[in-house]
Amino acid sequence: MITGKIIDSSIYTPDAVDPVVAATSLFALICAAGGGVVARQIFLTRAGENIVSDLRSNLFKSILKQEAAYFDTTRTGDLVTRLTADVQLVQSALTSDVVNGVRALVMVVGGSGLLLYTSPMLTAVSLISLPPVFLSSRYFGASIKKFQQQVQEELGATTTKAEEVISQIKTVRSFNGEALEVVNYEKKVQRVRDRAIAAGMRGAYLDGSVHVAANAGLLAILAVGGNMVGVGGGGGGEISPGDLASFLMYSLFVAGNTASLSTVYGSIQKTRGAAGRIFEIIDREPAIGGGAGGAGPTHKESRVAVGVQFEQVGFRYPAREDFVVLDGMDLELPAGTHTAIVGHSGCGKSTVASLLLRLYDVTSGTVKVGGKDVKDLPTDELRDMIAVVQQEPVLFGGSIRENIAYGRSDASEEDVLVAARAAKVTDFVETFPEGLDTIVGERGVRLSGGQKQRVAVARVLLRQAPVVIFDEATSALDAESEFAVTKAIESLVRDRTVVSIAHRLSTIRMADRVAVLEGGKVVEIIEDVGALDEEMLRGRGDSPFANLIRRQLSKEPSN
Numbered sequence: 001m002i003t004g005k006i007i008d009s010s011i012y013t014p015d016a017v018d019p020v021v022a023a024t025s026l027f028a029l030i031c032a033a034g035g036g037v038v039a040r041q042i043f044l045t046r047a048g049e050n051i052v053s054d055l056r057s058n059l060f061k062s063i064l065k066q067e068a069a070y071f072d073t074t075r076t077g078d079l080v081t082r083l084t085a086d087v088q089l090v091q092s093a094l095t096s097d098v099v100n101g102v103r104a105l106v107m108v109v110g111g112s113g114l115l116l117y118t119s120p121m122l123t124a125v126s127l128i129s130l131p132p133v134f135l136s137s138r139y140f141g142a143s144i145k146k147f148q149q150q151v152q153e154e155l156g157a158t159t160t161k162a163e164e165v166i167s168q169i170k171t172v173r174s175f176n177g178e179a180l181e182v183v184n185y186e187k188k189v190q191r192v193r194d195r196a197i198a199a200g201m202r203g204a205y206l207d208g209s210v211h212v213a214a215n216a217g218l219l220a221i222l223a224v225g226g227n228m229v230g231v232g233g234g235g236g237g238e239i240s241p242g243d244l245a246s247f248l249m250y251s252l253f254v255a256g257n258t259a260s261l262s263t264v265y266g267s268i269q270k271t272r273g274a275a276g277r278i279f280e281i282i283d284r285e286p287a288i289g290g291g292a293g294g295a296g297p298t299h300k301e302s303r304v305a306v307g308v309q310f311e312q313v314g315f316r317y318p319a320r321e322d323f324v325v326l327d328g329m330d331l332e333l334p335a336g337t338h339t340a341i342v343g344h345s346g347c348g349k350s351t352v353a354s355l356l357l358r359l360y361d362v363t364s365g366t367v368k369v370g371g372k373d374v375k376d377l378p379t380d381e382l383r384d385m386i387a388v389v390q391q392e393p394v395l396f397g398g399s400i401r402e403n404i405a406y407g408r409s410d411a412s413e414e415d416v417l418v419a420a421r422a423a424k425v426t427d428f429v430e431t432f433p434e435g436l437d438t439i440v441g442e443r444g445v446r447l448s449g450g451q452k453q454r455v456a457v458a459r460v461l462l463r464q465a466p467v468v469i470f471d472e473a474t475s476a477l478d479a480e481s482e483f484a485v486t487k488a489i490e491s492l493v494r495d496r497t498v499v500s501i502a503h504r505l506s507t508i509r510m511a512d513r514v515a516v517l518e519g520g521k522v523v524e525i526i527e528d529v530g531a532l533d534e535e536m537l538r539g540r541g542d543s544p545f546a547n548l549i550r551r552q553l554s555k556e557p558s559n
């Protein structure tokens with residue numbers, strides 16, 4: 001506005017305003033605006049970062065809340081991408097796009113007000129650029145969003161691949177698989193690139209068409225406004241030269257900022273794709289509740305042994321609906337007993353443990369712990385009662401001590417030592433200079449299979465849960481260590497209800513009773529495991545167990 005006034009006064013009243021003074025006073029205004037820029041950046045960056053860190057934490061919490069079946073069908077890399085790249089995209093939208101968008105909007109609205117104030121007629125002329133801007137934003141915006149969503153999905157697949165290969169590098173190397181993995185990875189990366197280019201091209205079309213439309217508006221103003229100055233001539237026209245200059249400057253502001261609004265609109269569409277993927281998980285209600293948000297691992301001193309019942313349990317994995325794993329299984333595990341579950345590989349032994357922990361819900365029938373249906377117990381309470389040593393124990397990247405105390409954050413130094421001694425962790429730890437403080441590496445890579453199993457056993461012993469599941473917990477140990485660890489398990493789990501999933505006869509012999517699982521049912525229960533040897537030696541009977549053990553013995557070198 002002041003620019004226009006300076007031009008008019010230098011034409012009509014050359015002595016009224018000194019252009020240098022006017023320009024200098026404008027400088028103060030510019031300084032104030034500079035201060036505003038600083039404040040804007042600081043406040044909006046802070047707000048953006050706060051929102052993003054909340055978003056990331058909430059997303060992580062929601063991921064951990066999902067039921068086990070969700071992870072059978074969702075790729076890890078996809079979840080990692082949501083936590084990293086998707087959140088990153090939202091972050092840049094919140095910190096820069098929103099800032100630019102708000103500023104551009106204020107400029108467009110304010111500029112338009114000034115346009116109207118200066119000349120309603122020319123403002124009407126400038127409106128010709130609006131319909132094409134609106135239409136191209138709608139048209140290209142939708143496809144930008146679609147392609148960006150695909151970019152994030154493909155990025156998830158790429159991350160999954162990279163993670164899988166890097167974490168299994170020894171297997172890849174031993175099969176000479178590097179070249180093949182590089183090709184596979186490149187294909188995925190190219191898919192990301194193609195989708196990103198497609199999104200970028202739509203963004204370019206949008207920016208280009210907005211540029212043309214906005215500048216066409218400017219040209220129309222020049223054409224019509226130039227004629228309006230001419231009418232009557234010598235300052236007597238419909239609009240003074242200064243006003244036309246101001247009008248053109250406002251129009252430049254409005255056009256420039258409309259163009260940035262369209263860029264911001266494009267990136268907001270991109271962000272909506274990413275944000276949709278984030279909120280898809282945050283808003284997802286897990287099929288089995290509980291998990292994150294509880295008080296964390298606890299330990300209750302007064303534990304009483306509890307019994308477990310499987311009643312007519314039928315089960316199929318949600319990821320493989322057509323395959324029946326359990327089919328009307330009945331099994332009673334009386335409180336304080338030790339039952340070995342045996343059966344062919346893949347018959348569903350580990351599945352029984354997963355159902356007891358309610359990692360999955362049964363398809364039919366009921367699982368009861370302490371007389372209560374597991375579906376009626378809060379999941380954290382249920383899982384607090386059950387301790388498991390998994391078939392392939394997984395350790396976390398900290399020290400051996402931290403790994404043992406994982407299930408019980410309140411454990412004392414002494415408790416940890418007792419458990420470590422009992423599980424024979426101390427035997428191998430003695431040779432490490434750092435002792436229990438030795439760092440085990442990511443997923444425990446710096447320990448041997450048997451050492452990992454011993455740490456996992458110690459972790460479970462420390463929890464002193466009323467129900468303990470050993471899923472082939474000693475399979476990686478040699479006969480001598482297995483005997484020692486099993487003895488320790490026996491002494492520490494007295495009065496508890498124990499389920500061991502076993503293949504080896506030596507492990508089976510530790511139990512009080514044996515349940516044979518076949519065809520999705522318990523087909524035989526042997527209560528007197530002590531009499532087992534004789535029965536087998538006599539080769540008596542044709543029971544499922546006798547058959548299984550005979551086959552097993554023919555494979556085991558000696559026992």
Ligand SMILES: Nc1ncnc2c1ncn2[C@@H]1O[C@H](COP(=O)(O)OP(=O)(O)OP(=O)(O)O)[C@@H](O)[C@H]1O
Pocket residue numbers: 072317318319320325343344345346347348349350351352391
């Ligand atoms: N998450 C899963 N999704 C789909 N199917 C699964 C899943 N986990 C296991 N299965 C299938 O369910 C069946 C039972 O598996 P489970 O792990 O319980 O067998 P298992 O008796 O413990 O075997 P093993 O003795 O070899 O450890 C198998 O046929 C397996 O392929």
